[in-house]
Amino acid sequence: MIIEKPIRIVASGKYLPQKISSAEIEKKYDIEKGWIEKFSGVLNRHQVTFETNGFMGARAIESALEKAEMTLNQIDMIIAAGATFDYPLPSQSSVIKSELKDGLTTNIATIDVDTTCLSFVTGFEIASKLLDGQQYKNIIVVSSEIASKGLNTKKPETLTLFGDAAVAFILTYDTQNTSTFIKGGIKTYSEGLNNTIIKGGGNKYFFRDYPYNEDLHSFAMDGIKLLKMAKTEIPSFIKWFFDNTNISLFDITHIFPHQASKAGLTIFKNMYPLKPNQMKENISEYGNCIAASIPLLLHDEIEKGDIKRGDLCFLLGTSAGFSIGGALFRY
Amino acid sequence: MIIEKPIRIVASGKYLPQKISSAEIEKKYDIEKGWIEKFSGVLNRHQVTFETNGFMGARAIESALEKAEMTLNQIDMIIAAGATFDYPLPSQSSVIKSELKDGLTTNIATIDVDTTCLSFVTGFEIASKLLDGQQYKNIIVVSSEIASKGLNTKKPETLTLFGDAAVAFILTYDTQNTSTFIKGGIKTYSEGLNNTIIKGGGNKYFFRDYPYNEDLHSFAMDGIKLLKMAKTEIPSFIKWFFDNTNISLFDITHIFPHQASKAGLTIFKNMYPLKPNQMKENISEYGNCIAASIPLLLHDEIEKGDIKRGDLCFLLGTSAGFSIGGALFRY
Numbered sequence: 164m165i166i167e168k169p170i171r172i173v174a175s176g177k178y179l180p181q182k183i184s185s186a187e188i189e190k191k192y193d194i195e196k197g198w199i200e201k202f203s204g205v206l207n208r209h210q211v212t213f214e215t216n217g218f219m220g221a222r223a224i225e226s227a228l229e230k231a232e233m234t235l236n237q238i239d240m241i242i243a244a245g246a247t248f249d250y251p252l253p254s255q256s257s258v259i260k261s262e263l264k265d266g267l268t269t270n271i272a273t274i275d276v277d278t279t280c281l282s283f284v285t286g287f288e289i290a291s292k293l294l295d296g297q298q299y300k301n302i303i304v305v306s307s308e309i310a311s312k313g314l315n316t317k318k319p320e321t322l323t324l325f326g327d328a329a330v331a332f333i334l335t336y337d338t339q340n341t342s343t344f345i346k347g348g349i350k351t352y353s354e355g356l357n358n359t360i361i362k363g364g365g366n367k368y369f370f371r372d373y374p375y376n377e378d379l380h381s382f383a384m385d386g387i388k389l390l391k392m393a394k395t396e397i398p399s400f401i402k403w404f405f406d407n408t409n410i411s412l413f414d415i416t417h418i419f420p421h422q423a424s425k426a427g428l429t430i431f432k433n434m435y436p437l438k439p440n441q442m443k444e445n446i447s448e449y450g451n452c453i454a455a456s457i458p459l460l461l462h463d464e465i466e467k468g469d470i471k472r473g474d475l476c477f478l479l480g481t482s483a484g485f486s487i488g489g490a491l492f493r494y
Numbered sequence: 495m496i497i498e499k500p501i502r503i504v505a506s507g508k509y510l511p512q513k514i515s516s517a518e519i520e521k522k523y524d525i526e527k528g529w530i531e532k533f534s535g536v537l538n539r540h541q542v543t544f545e546t547n548g549f550m551g552a553r554a555i556e557s558a559l560e561k562a563e564m565t566l567n568q569i570d571m572i573i574a575a576g577a578t579f580d581y582p583l584p585s586q587s588s589v590i591k592s593e594l595k596d597g598l599t600t601n602i603a604t605i606d607v608d609t610t611c612l613s614f615v616t617g618f619e620i621a622s623k624l625l626d627g628q629q630y631k632n633i634i635v636v637s638s639e640i641a642s643k644g645l646n647t648k649k650p651e652t653l654t655l656f657g658d659a660a661v662a663f664i665l666t667y668d669t670q671n672t673s674t675f676i677k678g679g680i681k682t683y684s685e686g687l688n689n690t691i692i693k694g695g696g697n698k699y700f701f702r703d704y705p706y707n708e709d710l711h712s713f714a715m716d717g718i719k720l721l722k723m724a725k726t727e728i729p730s731f732i733k734w735f736f737d738n739t740n741i742s743l744f745d746i747t748h749i750f751p752h753q754a755s756k757a758g759l760t761i762f763k764n765m766y767p768l769k770p771n772q773m774k775e776n777i778s779e780y781g782n783c784i785a786a787s788i789p790l791l792l793h794d795e796i797e798k799g800d801i802k803r804g805d806l807c808f809l810l811g812t813s814a815g816f817s818i819g820g821a822l823f824r825y
C-alpha cells in the first residue's frame with residue numbers, strides 16, 4: 164500500500180543559453196543539409212557561450228523564487244540533480260548556491276544527486292522523502308546541464324542530439340492541497356554500463372596520465388544497444404513501478420518522458436496505446452538536455468497552463484548506467 | 495519534535511589498498527624526516543596501486559554482505575556517497591554495482607550522492623528517509639574514495655594528509671530493535687567555496703581548453719581559512735542541530751568526526767569539554783579519506799566491539815563547499 168505524501172510544486176524557473184538551429188550545426192560541421200532533423204528530430208537546441216553550470220542553475224533558481232514570491236532564506240535545501248559540473252570538487256549545489264543572490268549570506272543545505280539523465284527524477288523523490296513541514300519545509304531541485312562541451316565532433320549522432328539548459332523546481336510540504344507525491348523508483352541494469360560513457364577525466368583514465376583526446380574525453384553512446392535494452396526492460400519496469408499503486412499508466416493525465424532521442428520516444432509510444440497529448444515532447448526544440456530534459460518539459464507544460472492541480476503526472480526516463488526510473492505525483 | 499525512525503545498521507565492510515608510511519612519503523618527495531607526523535599527525539595512509547573507485551567500492555560491499563549473510567538481491571538500492579569517481583559519466587554507483595558479484599544480474603537501484611567529505615553523512619540521512627520496510631527494506635551506502643591521484647606534489651600540506659579507502663554500510667528498516675535514526679542535517683557557508691577546490695577537469699576549465707597542469711587539476715586547500723570558518727560556524731551549527739532533539743552533545747556516547755586534519759580535530763576538542771574516548775580518531779593510521787573517513791572510523795569501532803546496540807552516536811564533519819553536517823542515531 165502506498166501512502167501519498169502532501170508534496171506540492173510551488174513554482175519553477177528555467178535558464179536557456181543561446182539557441183542554435185540544426186541548419187547552423189550542419190553548416191559548422193559539414194553535415195548534409197536536413198540530416199539532423201531526419202536522423203534525430205532535433206530542429207533547435209541551446210548551447211552555452213559564456214555560461215557555467217553554476218551560472219545557469221543560479222538564474223533558474225532565482226526565476227523560480229521570483230515566481231513563488233519567495234526568498235532564499237525560506238528554502239531549507241538545494242539539491243543539484245545532474246551529471247555535469249563546473250569543478251570536480253566542491254559539489255555543484257554549493258557552486259550554484261554561491262552564485263545566487265543572497266547565496267553568500269544564507270547558510271542553507273546543499274547536496275548533489277546524480278543518476279545522469281534521471282537525476283531530476285531521483286532528486287524529486289529524495290526531496291519528497293525529506294520534506295516534513297518541520298526541518299524541511301521547502302526544497303529546491305535544480306538540474307543545470309552543459310552537454311555541449313563533452314560532444315565528439317566526429318560523431319554526428321551525439322553531436323547533433325544534445326542541448327544545454329537549467330531548470331529549478333521549488334517543492335513544499337503542504338497538507339492544505341490535493342498535490343501529492345505518490346512513488347519514485349529506479350532500476351539499474353548493469354549489462355548496459357558501457358553503452359553511454361565518458362571514459363576520460365576521472366580516476367580510471369586520470370588526466371595526468373591520459374591527455375585530452377576527443378574520443379576518450381567525449382560522450383560515447385551505443386544507440387542501438389540502448390534502444391534494445393529500453394525495449395526489453397521498460398515493460399517490466401513499468402509493471403514493477405505501478406504494482407501496489409492502484410494506478411495504471413492509462414490513468415495518468417500527463418507523461419513526461421526523458422527526451423533521450425526520437426527513436427527512444429517512438430519505442431515508448433509504440434509500446435503503449437497512449438491517448439493523444441498524454442505523452443509530452445520537446446526534443447525538436449531543445450534536444451536531449453541530460454537531467455534538465457524532464458523538468459524543462461514539465462516547466463513549459465505548467466507555464467502553458469495545460470497541467471491542472473490534482474492531475475496525475477508521471478516522469479519517466481532512461482539514463483546511463485543503464486537505468487530506468489520514474490516518479491508519480493499529483494500536480 | 496523529532497520522531498525517531500526504526501533504522502538499524504546491519505553490517506559494514508571495508509577495502510583498503512596498500513599502506514604507505516609517512517617515512518616512505520618523506521623519502522619519495524624529499525620532505526624533512528618527521529615533518530609529516532609533526533605537521534599533520536598522519537603516520538600511515540593507504541593509496542591505490544591498481545585499484546579503481548569501482549573495484550574498492552565493490553569489495554567493501556561484498557565484505558558487508560558476507561558479514562550480514564545477505565545477497566545482493568536482498569538490497570533495494572546502492573547509494574554511492576563520495577566525491578571521487580572513475581568516469582565523469584555514468585554515475586559511480588552504477589560502476590560499483592557493475593563490478594559486484596551478481597551485479598550484472600541483479601537490477602536494483604543505484605544513485606550517487608555528493609557533499610564531498612560529508613557524502614556518507616548525507617547518504618546515511620537519505621537512506622534513512624527512503625527506508626520504509628516496503629519499497630526500500632535494505633539500502634547500502636558506500637563511500638569509495640581515491641584522493642591520492644588528485645594531490646599536488648608541490649604542496650606537502652595536502653600531499654601528506656590524504657588516503658584512499660572504501661567502506662560500505664547496510665542499513666535496514668527494523669521495528670524490532672532499539673536502533674533508530676534521529677536526525678541528519680547540513681549547512682553550506684558559501685563564502686568558503688574556494689577554500690577547498692579542484693579547479694580543472696569540469697566544464698569551467700574544460701580539459702580540451704586547459705591541458706593537465708598539476709596546480710589546476712589538483713586539490714587546493716586554504717587550511718587557515720578553513721580552520722577559521724570551522725571555529726566560527728561549528729558552535730551555531732551544533733546549537734541548530736540539537737535544538738528540538740531533547741539531546742545534547744554531552745549525552746552522546748560516541749562522536750565520529752570527519753578526519754579533516756589534526757588541527758581541525760583539536761579545534762573541536764578544545765571547543766567542548768568531551769569525555770575521554772567520547773570522540774573517536776583514526777587520522778594517524780589512515781589520513782583524511784574524504785567521504786570514507788567517517789564510515790571507516792565507525793566501521794572499525796564497531797568491529798572492536800566498543801559500540802553497543804542502542805548507544806547514541808553522532809557523525810559530524812566539515813566539507814568543501816564550505817559545509818558542516820551531522821547525523822544522529824542510536825546504533
